[in-house]
Amino acid sequence: MTMAEVGFLGFDVFGTVVDWRAGVARKSEPFLRSKGLDVDPLTFADEWRSRYDPAMEEVRAGRRPWVRLDVLNRENLEQVLRRHGLDPATVPAAELHALNLAWQELDPWPDAVEGLTRLKRRFAIGPLSNGHLAGMMRLARFGGLPWDVIVGAEIARSYKPQAQTYLRSAEAVGLAPTQVGMVAAHNNDLKAARECGLHTVFVRRPLEHGAGQRSDLNAEQDWDIVADSLVAAADALGC
Template sequence: MTAPLHHAGFFGFDVFGTVVDWRSGVARAARPFLQRYGIGVDPFAFADQWRALYQPAMEQVRTGARPWVRLDVLQRENLELLLARHGADVATLAEDELADLNRAWERLDPWPDAVAGLTRIRRRFPIGTVSNSHVAGMVQLARFGGLAWDAILGAEMAHDYKPQPQVYLKSADVAGVPPHRFVLVAAHNGDLRAARACGLRTVFVPRPLEHGPGQDTDLEAEDDWDLVAGDFLELADLLGCP
């Protein structure tokens, strides 16, 4: 184990993109909905477009332009906006089907290495989320994907969204460890930069298919993070986890 992580007290994981494949899961859920209502858009393009509304919606909260709301509220607003852009009369769509599609973010498959890697890391360190998602959504996602977290940390307890410092610092505080003993594992260099600025340790694990086969961002480490691993199984090896 590298020296900076030898005395780590907690490993926190970004979830969407780092632990789970959001794009495939959202496209899978969207496909029958789009077909049923005759909305002519490719399900993967729909997933990408929905995700593209994610950061602008959170920015409204981060800047104080609107009060704190949970991510499921933002996602539902974004879903209705996107459907309207594709010509759907949202008022005529079945509420139960809209609500179910919005819960697609709670039914996302882990990357192939994720469950086994997390299981090994958890044998040696406490692990949890550091996600922009709400707690209930993370609970359902964990149950769906078999993710055995010790704690669900992140945006809801801080009433703000990454990369705001309080999300990282509040997560470390609730985990009961100082920032320098809290490790963020993420597939996004920007997330790691923000965490490092708060004094957290950092691990980069690339997910080159997060945004599909044409992805051109976050393909490699862009800074000297404390550790870089090809996937969670390699990370477990590097950490000496049985």
């Protein structure tokens, strides 16, 4: 397949563009210490993230109405705190809100800003993420991410890998699915995007889940582009 017709690149953000694990751990560490919780911040980040997909599945399956990701993250945070013996009702709401903002204060991977800036020379670019619009905006300002537009879950009112998330995002930028490329570090994301007609760019992030990561270490299909960084993706795409 050729990407000559592509006019927009949509990006998975959490894991592909930003290092969610280190950022959430950094923001969680002082909170955990202040509450006397003997939990490794990286373990806490992993536990919080582990509830991410099951929470979205409740929406995808129609068992609850559409809600934004920040709402799900807050609910998941409270579940993790309870697991460690802390009743969220005893914590000032402002503190829980501030901790939930960890997902909007994540550092880009070292190659991300350069790679995005180069890709932007040829393509319009933006998140095609499960994140909500305000969160993506704040994350972009925090990390200097040069998006042209934000699409994804809140635009579509559905969560990846549901087809409408990709299709309605393509519609929102005025392009056919075949004119959109999905950039992700997750094979399942790319598989769903390809099934909708999108082009695919796989970027390896072998440390997204830490040194013991076992998933998404390699491309599982013949994606259009396979790269070890966003800079390498820009090289492959002639940017």
